[in-house]
Amino acid sequence: MTPRIEExxxxxxxxxxxxxxxxxxxxxxxxxxxxAEALVxxxxxxxxxxxxxxxxxxAALDEAEARWSAAARxxxxxxxxxELEALAGQxxxxxxxxxxxxxxxxxxxxxxxxxxxxxxxxxxxPEALPPFLExxxxxxxxxxxxxxxxxxxxARAHERAAGRSYGKERLWSLLDAAALWLEAEAAERAQxxxxxxxxxxxxxxxxxxxxxxxxxARVELLLGNPERAAEEIVQAEGLEAAGAGLSxxxxxxxxxxxxxxxxxxxARAAYQDAEKRAAAGDLPFVWHEWGLFELDHxxxxxxxxxxxxxxxxxxxxxxxxxxxxxAEAYYRLGDxxxxxxxxxxxxxxxxxxxxxxxxxxxxxxxxxxDEALAHYRAAAAAAREGDRxxxxxxxxxxxxxxxxxxxxxxxxxELAERxxxxxxxxxxxxxxxxxxxxxxxxxxxxGRLLN
Numbered sequence: 464m465t466p467r468i469e470e471x472x473x474x475x476x477x478x479x480x481x482x483x484x485x486x487x488x489x490x491x492x493x494x495x496x497x498x499a500e501a502l503v504x505x506x507x508x509x510x511x512x513x514x515x516x517x518x519x520x521x522a523a524l525d526e527a528e529a530r531w532s533a534a535a536r537x538x539x540x541x542x543x544x545x546e547l548e549a550l551a552g553q554x555x556x557x558x559x560x561x562x563x564x565x566x567x568x569x570x571x572x573x574x575x576x577x578x579x580x581x582x583x584x585x586x587x588x589p590e591a592l593p594p595f596l597e598x599x600x601x602x603x604x605x606x607x608x609x610x611x612x613x614x615x616x617x618a619r620a621h622e623r624a625a626g627r628s629y630g631k632e633r634l635w636s637l638l639d640a641a642a643l644w645l646e647a648e649a650a651e652r653a654q655x656x657x658x659x660x661x662x663x664x665x666x667x668x669x670x671x672x673x674x675x676x677x678x679x680a681r682v683e684l685l686l687g688n689p690e691r692a693a694e695e696i697v698q699a700e701g702l703e704a705a706g707a708g709l710s711x712x713x714x715x716x717x718x719x720x721x722x723x724x725x726x727x728x729x730a731r732a733a734y735q736d737a738e739k740r741a742a743a744g745d746l747p748f749v750w751h752e753w754g755l756f757e758l759d760h761x762x763x764x765x766x767x768x769x770x771x772x773x774x775x776x777x778x779x780x781x782x783x784x785x786x787x788x789x790a791e792a793y794y795r796l797g798d799x800x801x802x803x804x805x806x807x808x809x810x811x812x813x814x815x816x817x818x819x820x821x822x823x824x825x826x827x828x829x830x831x832x833d834e835a836l837a838h839y840r841a842a843a844a845a846a847r848e849g850d851r852x853x854x855x856x857x858x859x860x861x862x863x864x865x866x867x868x869x870x871x872x873x874x875x876x877e878l879a880e881r882x883x884x885x886x887x888x889x890x891x892x893x894x895x896x897x898x899x900x901x902x903x904x905x906x907x908x909x910g911r912l913l914n
Contacts, residue, residue, distance in 0.1 A: 464504040464593075472508070472595035475630050484508050488523070499531035503540050510543055510568065511599070513550065520547055542568035549575040563587035567600050574603060579610045589623070598627040602636060609643060618643035622656070634663040634671060641678050650685035657682065669706035673699050673713075680716050689723040696720060711741035711749055718756070727760055747772070747779040751788070758792055767792040774805065783812035790821040799825060816842040816852035823859060836863045854885050858892055865899045875903035 464484070471480040487501040502523045509520035524544055528534045535541060541558040542565035548555045549572035557569045566587040573582035586607070589600035605620035621640035625633050637660040644653040657678055664672050676699035683692035700713045718733035734753040741749045754769035770789040773779055786809035793802035802821055809818035823838030842856035857878055864875050879900035886893050 464507070468504075469593045469595055472511075473593070473598075473629070475632065481508060488526075495531040496533070499527040499534045499537070499540070502527035502530065503534070503537060503543065506543050507539065507568075510546060510571075517547065517550060538562045538565035539568070541565070542572070545569060546572035546575070549573065552576075557581075557585070563591040564593070564596065567592055567596055567603075570600075570607075571603060574607055579607050583607050583611070589627075594627060598624045598632065598636070601627060602639070605636075605639060605643070614643050614647045618647065618649075618652075625656075625659075630663065630666045631671075634660055634667050637663070638671065638674055638678065641682075645678065645681050645685065648685060650682050653678065654682045654686075669702055673702035673706065673710075676702060677713055677716060680713075680720070684716065684719055684723060687723075689720050692716070692723075693720045709740055711737040711745055714740055715749065715752060718753075722756060730756060747776045747785075751779075751781065751785050754785075754792075755788060758788065758795075763792055763796050767796060783809045783815045784817065786812070787815045787817035787821065790818060794821050794824060814841075814845045816846040816850075816856060819845070820852060820855060820859075823856070827859065827863065832863050832867045836860065836867075839863060848881075849885050854882065857882050858896070861896060861899055865902070869903055869906050872903035872906040876900045876907065879903070 468480050468483050471477075471483070484501075484505045488505045490498075490501065506520050506523035506527065509516040509523060520543070524534075524540065524547065527540060535544075538558070538560045539562065542560055545555060545557050546568045552575075554576060557573060558565075560566050560569055566585055570582045570586040573579075573585055583604070586600060586604055589597045589604070592600055601620050601624035605617045605624060608614075608617035608620055618640045621636050621643060625636035625640060628636055637656050641653040641656040641660070644650075644656065657675065660675060664675060667675075676695050680692040680695035680699060683689070683695060696713055696716050700709060700717075703709045703713060714733050714737035718730045718737065721727070721730035721733055734749065734756065737749045738746065738753070750769045751773045754766045754773065757763070757766035757769065767789065770785055770792055773785040774782060774789045776782065779785060786805045790802045790805035790809065793799075793805060803825060806818040806821040809815045819838040819842035823835045823842065826832075826835035826838060839856045839859045843853055843860060846853035846856060861875055861878050861882070864871065869875055879896040882896055883893065886896075
């Protein structure tokens with residue numbers, strides 16, 4: 464592929480690049496190898512469109528092999544053939560390649576097969592690729608990191624993709640990065656990316672403008688501005704209604720707007736809208752969030768029913784968390800055995816702080832301090848400092864240590880001081896923690912004096 468064609472692809476001039484590639488593929492070459500190389504170039508162009516151009520992609524590779532029997536020894540040909548078969552869901556072994564360009568296509572194929580860790584290992588340094596593939600490699604890195612739950616790395620990769628893209632593709636990468644920063648609750652960073660995206664909206668589709676408004680609404684919610692979020696979500700739903708149709712995502716944000724504003728019945732109605740709009744594969748996501756809403760607002764019967772449906776879906780990617788949330792519903796309903804079972808099933812699927820919290824609470828209720836402490840420590844270790852689960856687990860560690868007679872006063876004082884900045888002024892735990900910390904310091908001082 465000539466540098467000029469690569470630059471056209473980078474700039475988004477696909478029609479121009481396609482015409483040049485077709486002309487090259489139809490040209491008479493003096494060697495079969497050069498003729499096959501031109502067809503591999505054309506196949507690589509088709510690969511950029513994925514399933515939409517799979518037949519043309521396959522035809523170009525077949526023609527390349529027909530013209531030159533040694534085509535299979537060409538790394539890029541082998542990588543593109545593997546990527547195509549992977550796209551069709553055929554579990555074939557990836558070829559061994561050394562060239563970065565071929566390695567990119569192998570990584571894309573592994574991602575199609577759902578082998579995300581292998582895809583990440585195979586992905587070359589994006590900067591070693593031509594610019595039109597560099598941006599795609601960063602975007603692929605973002606998708607792979609996201610699937611592995613590495614949200615910060617995923618967001619940064621999409622930012623790098625945006626930095627190497629133009630027009631519509633830059634817009635998409637900025638929106639993807641903003642969405643991921645929102646998942647990581649980094650509202651200011653998402654907001655900055657949306658400011659960058661705004662001038663590009665004219666190059667996007669109606670759906671892109673709806674996504675932009677939807678993300679703006681989520682930013683405002685995280686920043687504690689429900690009224691501004693409401694304005695944005697009205698615009699998002701208006702754009703959806705004028706385009707491909709209303710989505711469950713906008714209804715769920717509308718539910719969160721009502722929830723943050725204290726309009727609980729309106730929030731329930733919005734979750735019902737989300738349930739009606741959602742495709743079958745999206746329903747567990749709606750039920751999970753709705754179940755958490757009901758758990759937070761006291762309708763434990765409805766919460767249990769929703770979370771039980773989610774937890775029974777083995778394909779749901781957040782099933783471990785759903786089981787932990789179901790365990791909380793059972794615990795609060797007074798069904799300890801069911802709570803234990805759901806929490807242990809959650810831990811079989813992954814390290815879930817909330818599951819350890821439930822098992823810790825069950826042990827605490829019967830005075831099994833060592834067992835309770837072990838679960839609370841596990842919950843705190845698995846959670847991010849400042850998150851709700853971390854705060855709850857650390858509160859309970861302090862409480863158990865106090866109930867156990869302050870075996871380590873210095874730890875009690877240190878944990879209590881770490882906790883206080885994360886608690887609102889009205890939280891009743893503030894005074895309890897201060898009391899524990901004061902008592903711990905007294906005991907520590909006595910210990911030093913005795914020594």
